Amino acid sequence: MSSARGAPEPDDPxxxxxxxxxxxxxxxxxxxxxxxxxRRFEAFLDGTEPASATHRDCMAFVHSLRGDVADSTVATYAAYLHRFYGYMTEVGAFDGNPMTLVMEEMDETVDKDPARRDVSIPAMRSFLAGIRHPLHRALVVTLLKTGMRVGELCNLDLRDFSVTDPDLEAAYALGDRPALSGRPDSIFVTADATVGEELNGEVRTAANKRKRGTVIPVDDELHRALKAWLAVRPDSPSPAEPLFVGTAEGWGxxxxxQAVRHxxxxxxxEEGWYRTGGGADENVTPHYFRHFFTTHLRDRTGDRGVVKYLRGDVADDVIDTYTHNWGDQVREVYEANVYRLLP
Incomplete structure (x- = not known):
């Protein structure tokens, strides 16, 4: 257990x-x-304190679950344990997180769900071809090209979108986030959006789950989809100037x-990819697009670090590496490997 001054030393971590x-x-x-x-993990340790557990103890616990519960449950249990150790390390109660290495190795085993619907890139192209509404197309293309969560999508403001386009730059105040300085053709996903709290002059109704802000490249296809949307975007009464606003109920x-999910x-x-009562393994939802992004980009790049950075779920040391070398290690890898979806 940590001996740092002021660090908690609970008898029951x-x-x-x-x-x-x-x-x-x-x-x-x-x-x-x-x-x-x-508590199940504590019982498995059989007297060893959680603060003293090693990564091998954690691996053994995860391994003990296989065959006893479904693969998706194994992944959930591991994520809970990872969160526990991460938090206790952050507050100074533990010296380190032994689950970090375990989670890295689990990417190739538990994280892939063979029961989930497998949509190919050609099939996704065909799906997108049937979406003509500029807002609807922009929403789906943004989710597919960035892997962001639906709440993060809804929290985007015009200032979070930087683009090299004289037409758009003349019409809108885009990309004035400091994080986008020197990073054109990018989207910034903040970690600061919290339900019920004000951000950029507007109280938010959805939260972003990232621990750190992330800069995601915008390729030519996403650029085209967003430009077509901004050409018809209604003015918004919000001082935050949301990127995506309503065109029917809740105009502007x-x-x-929930609107994006609908x-x-x-x-x-319409595509036969959604059924009332169907589960996550069957139905295509906004979260499915995050799975699609992760699976296809990881398979194409072989670089789990870049994909994790783009998803916004990596540790501080890793995210710092990619933030400081954004042009070389993120944009180049992304642009060389991101799938094509539009004609």
Whole structure:
């Protein structure tokens, strides 16, 4: 356990973590799910304190789950354990996170779900060809080309989109985020959006789940889709100037995640990719596009680090590496490997 000055030294680390989950506003259901997993891990350690557990102890625990629960449940349990160790390390109670290496190695085993619908790139091209509405097309192309979450999509403002395009630059105040300085043709996904809190002059109704802001390249296809949308985008009453706003109900108001889900569901149903009562392994939803992005870009690049950076779910040291070498290690890899979706 850490001896850093002021660091907590709880007798019951799991109880300490669960109490903090409550303080952070997590539901009783979420807290109970974490407690179930973490107490099972404690029992598996058989007397070894969680603070003293090694990555081999963690690997052995994950391995013990296989065959006992579904692969997706193994992944969930591992993610809970990773979050526990990450938090306890962050507050100084533990010296390190032994789950970091375990999660890296699990990418090739548990993270791939063979039961999930497998949509090929040609099939996705055909799907996009049937989406003519400029807003709907821009929403789907943005999700497919960036891998961002639906809440992150809805929280984008005009200032988060930097583009080299005289027409757009003349019509809109784009890309004035400091993080986009010197990084043209990019989208910035902030980590600061929180439900009920003001950001850029507007109280947000969706949260971004990134721990750090991420700069994602905009290729020519996403550029085209966003330009077609901005050509017809209604003016917004919000001082934040949302990138995506309503064109029917809530004219000019920031789109909410549920509205985006309805759009995707409509087209997925028409394609035969969505069924009422179908689960995540069957239905194509906005989250499926994140899975599509991860799977295809990782297979094409062989660079899990870049893909994790783009998804916004890497550790600080890794994200710093890619942030400081953004042009070489992110944009070049992305542009050389991102799939083509538009005619």
């Amino acid at each position: 799991v109880g300490y973590f669960l109490e903090d989950l409550t303080y952070h506003g997590k539901t009783d259901r979420t807290r109970a799910a974490y407690e179930r997993v973490l 108001e920031r789109l909410r995640p 759009v995707v569901e409509r087209y997925a149903r």
